Amino acid sequence: MSSTDSIEIVNRDYARGPFRAAIFDFDGTLSLLRRNWQAVMIPMMVEILAETGTQETRDQLHTCVDEFVMRLNGKQTIYQMIQLAEEVTKRGGVALDPLTYKHRYHDLLWEQVGGRVESVRNNSVPADSLTVPGSRPLLEWLQRSETVMYLASGTDISYVRDEVTVLGLDHFFGDHIYGAIDDYKNFSKAMIIERMIRDAGFAGNEIVGFGDGYVEIEEIKKVGGLAIGVASDEEACEGINEWKRNRLIQAGADIIIGDYRELGSLQSLIQLA
DSSP, rough: OOOOOOOTOOOOTTTOBOEEEEOOOOTTBBBBBTTTTTHHHHHHHHHHHTTTOSSSSHHHHHHHHHHHHTTTTTOOOOHHHHHHHHHHHHTTTTOOOOOHHHHHHHHHHHHHHHHHHHHOOOOOOOOOGGGGGHHHHHHHHHHHTTTTTEEEEEHHHHHHHHHHHTTHHHHHHHOOOEOSSSHHHHHHHHHHHHHHHHSSSOOOOEEEEEESHHHHHHHHHHTTOEEEOOBBBBTTTBOOOHHHHHHHHHHTTTTTEESOOOHHHHHHHHHHH
């Protein structure tokens, strides 16, 4: 394990490229509009489980929920809700349709996120203040190098398209913006990577992936690409979130960064075609 400034190289044998395509997660990797979403999802789920009449304490329920919510981070939100429904059933409760839970969560989260989105939309808050630091210069560098960029998020596609546009990042990705759909079995980050290889003709080792969740790192590694774990501290907007760092390393991340401020150092590690 070695480092270059604030960049931690976990795997010295990481894929060297040259890279012709890049795939990004959105929330926590580029966007901070939905920061602290866990503080909405986890209490909602704890409340739902407490209503089953379980003998577990709130702390015990919080520990249970926190584990599966963060384990499934990076997958579509519906998977966390499917797990919630299973946990309700385990405790003798009557579970609602996972889509119902998902919509309830979105309504609660929007009370927090909606104001941020509108503040950027009406120019009262600069877009870059709600992106992971250094995101725009990184995307501009990749664009200048004619690297084809893809965005794949576990958040619903309608929100993703709106929020990436509000942040002024949509032109970097063009038509390659993907997000969750209600027919959840017909979308996954693995499917997008497969499409990049099958339809666009990129070899797995020509793809560099950026993400702050377990799923995207794991999928990039499966195809032999370079997996860059973004252990962003979404509240402080600087430094490393140690919980994320540990999870990203477990997932197989080759390189760990907190943000993209050290772009020069990152460029020296990523050889573009």
